[in-house]
Amino acid sequence: MSERLAATARDTRSLSLAISPCPNDTFAFHALAHGLVPDAPAVTVTFADIDVLNSRAAERRDDLVKVSYGALPWLLADYQLLTSGGALGRGCGPLVLTAGRTDLRGARVAIPGTRTTAYLLFRLWAADRGVASIDVVPFEKIMPAVQEGRYDAGLVIHESRFTYPSYGLTALADLGDWWEEQTSLPIPLGAILARRELDGAALSAAVRASVAAGFADPSASADYVLAHSQEMAPDVVDAHIKLYVNEFSLDLGDEGFAAIETLLARAADADLVPRLTQPLR
Structure with a gap:
């Protein structure tokens, strides 16, 4: 672990983490939220729907925050994109x-x-x-x-x-x-951002470990996921997790970055978003 992240982990102040109450987020972040990722910083979790999360990021209210990739062009001056914890995939579009x-x-x-x-x-x-x-x-x-x-x-x-x-x-x-x-690319849905002054690589590793812990023992997060799932039936919760938490949640990889860049370039061509002025990686 990097010295900056180690110092944060030793600090008594928790990092603020804002995510949705949807099963993919609670599943992916269960281990991190419960202090089960070795040497990772403590986090204090806030839940909100995606439109509210986008607004929180615009106001720089959180250290770590889930946002829509559609909001990214307005946020990269203050936040960096983490390579893990987000939602991309196939067969999971709106x-x-x-x-x-x-x-x-x-x-x-x-x-x-x-x-x-x-x-x-x-x-x-x-x-x-x-x-x-x-x-x-x-x-x-x-x-x-x-x-x-x-x-x-x-x-x-x-x-x-x-x-x-x-x-x-x-x-x-x-x-x-x-x-x-x-x-022919996956669809980029939700991104995990961290404040630029934080160690993004180390935080990506911590989030990746949290996702991996969820895959290793899905039952460990079951109560936490159901408690925040807005009364979804257990079979719907399981289907939701299987659809939205996948290899891209562990690491965006070249294909994930290509999907994000393609979406935002096409949206900029259509004057729907500003063109990116900060590199994604």
């Missing part, structure tokens, strides 16, 4: 849901946030589909709003992939499938 509608011309669409990967993918996919309006709605309220007819379509993420049929909704598009067809 869905565009409707109550039977087969196109979006003139549609009102509910989305979970504007500085999200889901939003960027939706805007790239829907550029010529005639959407009338887009509103930000808390993600847990999107499916009920579409079901009740208050919106014509909804953009959903996370566990909604598994539960939307119970609302009588259908998937008009899987934006993860669309992205993979366009690029």
Whole structure:
């Protein structure tokens, strides 16, 4: 472990860690949050949904924070990207849901946030589909709003992939499938950032060890995951973890970085985000 991280670990002040209560985050960070990673610094955990986490990062409120890759261009002046702990993958993209509608011309669409990967993918996919309006709605309220007819379509993420049929909704598009067809790359969803003054390499190693501990003994984190899973059924929780926690959670690797760079370059070309001014690695 580096001298800077060792000094932090000896310090009585915990690092602040802000993540979502979703099973992929609680599974990945269980060991770190409970002091089970040898020599890693103590952390104090705050839970919030992704739109709130993006705002917390913009305000520099946390030492370590989960954000959407769609927010990265606004955050890299203050934060560095860790190579572990995030969510990338295949077959795990956002869905565009409707109550039977087969196109979006003139549609009102509910989305979970504007500085999200889901939003960027939706805007790239829907550029010529005639959407009338887009509103930000808390993600847990999107499916009920579409079901009740208050919106014509909804953009959903996370566990909604598994539960939307119970609302009588259908998937008009899987934006993860669309992205993979366009690029042959995994879809970059959530990133883990650390303040630039911290030792990013050492923190990446600590987070990687936490993820590895979860893989080694999934039962150890089960109670913690279920306690924060917003009453998801255990089989949905297991499916969620298997989908979002994978080899990219251990290390982004060249393919992971290529996916991030491609998404943000295409979004910048479409004037959806600023071009990166800080290197990713």
